Amino acid sequence: MAVKHFTEEMLSRYVDGDISKGERINIESHLKICKKCREIVSQFRQLNNIIHKLPVENVSESVRLRIFKKVKKRNLIRDFIIGFFLGLSIAFVMFMFFSKGIFFPKNKPMAQQIDSFKVVPVNENINH
Numbered sequence: 001m002a003v004k005h006f007t008e009e010m011l012s013r014y015v016d017g018d019i020s021k022g023e024r025i026n027i028e029s030h031l032k033i034c035k036k037c038r039e040i041v042s043q044f045r046q047l048n049n050i051i052h053k054l055p056v057e058n059v060s061e062s063v064r065l066r067i068f069k070k071v072k073k074r075n076l077i078r079d080f081i082i083g084f085f086l087g088l089s090i091a092f093v094m095f096m097f098f099s100k101g102i103f104f105p106k107n108k109p110m111a112q113q114i115d116s117f118k119v120v121p122v123n124e125n126i127n128h
């Protein structure tokens with residue numbers, strides 16, 4: 001069974017302490033085993049620190065939401081880039097696999113190639 005992750009909204013509320021005790025216990029036990037959700041939580045914590053360091057005393061909720069959305073969008077772009085390069089490398093491996101005739105000539109079987117290595121014995125080279 002696949003691991004059920006918490007939503008970013010839920011984790012964001014956890015960071016803000018805006019959550020019930022039962023939910024907090026659930027999330028904390030999940031965070032112990034899940035690196036992915038831990039990373040999201042630490043991102044939200046960093047974000048909170050940045051917001052607290054802003055010169056404005058009270059950052060309005062709409063500004064906060066906008067920043068959260070921006071971070072989320074940036075994560076989507078990052079995921080897209082990772083996915084793109086992963087797809088590209090899989091395509092490359094597939095290409096290498098199906099087109100190996102281009103890189104390794106078909107007309108010479110592997111056994112013959114190995115035989116041609118045996119033509120020059122190692123001892124002969126040493127005696128010269």
Ligand SMILES: [Zn+2]
Nearest residue numbers: 005006034037
């Ligand atoms: Zn998780």
